[in-house]
Amino acid sequence: MNDFEQLAFEHAPMGLTLTENRIIRSCNETFAQMFGYAKRDLIGRSFRLLYGSDQEFHQIRDIGLEPLRKSLPYSDERLMRRSDGTLFWCRFRARTLTPEAPLARTVLSFALIDNSPSGPKLTPREREVLLLLSKGQTSKEIARVLGLSPRTVEDVRARLLKKFQVKNVAVLLARLSGHGTDGARP
Structure with a gap:
């Protein structure tokens, strides 16, 4: 070279x-x-x-x-x-x-994709769930992959929505990818 x-x-x-x-x-x-x-x-x-x-x-x-x-x-x-x-x-x-x-x-x-501060601190479980959500997996699919109950995955999803102050996973993923419709950052 x-x-x-x-x-x-x-x-x-x-x-x-x-x-x-x-x-x-x-x-x-x-x-x-x-x-x-x-x-x-x-x-x-x-x-x-x-x-x-x-x-x-x-x-x-x-x-x-x-x-x-x-x-x-x-x-x-x-x-x-x-x-x-x-x-x-x-x-x-x-x-x-x-x-x-x-x-x-x-x-x-x-x-x-987003160079702003990373937002709320995530637990290892929240990171795992968020990673699989970003791949388009459902709560049942995530539960199967992680060896959890679907209810546990739903609880983790709810915590993520609350931490990032969003109403649904689509908005969460859009904000994390820098494509949020309102321009807000977590």
């Missing part, structure tokens, strides 16, 4: 990282700053570092594997964790270099 290409990689307006089996092999300065780390503290580390729990790290692994196996890019929006524990909402994109083993070598990008 020539100097200009290296400069472009380092200062791209989104976080970029190259991974092997979910281990960070290279990343740009934007990625490191986005997550609140020095680059040297990320290289060679597992992506587990960037998730709130082992369960969340393992659940997210299989999301998007099908398009990657077909050499297609995968994209979603997700909550990620900074080094100080604060959360941020970002647009995630992935492309594999090895479709036969999609996670063996991947190129990932992360773009901030």
Whole structure:
């Protein structure tokens, strides 16, 4: 890579990282700053570092594997964790270099959706439920994935709505993604 290409990689307006089996092999300065780390503290580390729990790290692994196996890019929006524990909402994109083993070598990008303060502090359970809600899962589906009763999931949903002072999950997700209709932020 020539100097200009290296400069472009380092200062791209989104976080970029190259991974092997979910281990960070290279990343740009934007990625490191986005997550609140020095680059040297990320290289060679597992992506587990960037998730709130082992369960969340393992659940997210299989999301998007099908398009990657077909050499297609995968994209979603997700909550990620900074080094100080604060959360941020970002647009995630992935492309594999090895479709036969999609996670063996991947190129990932992360773009901030909302750079405002992260709002209310969330419990690990609230984070799990919010992540699955953002994937469009119902309370029954979330309950099955997390091994909870649907009533427990409904209670967590109600707490999330109260914490973010919104009337429904659609408004909550719209606000977290920066697309709230009234411009209010949690």
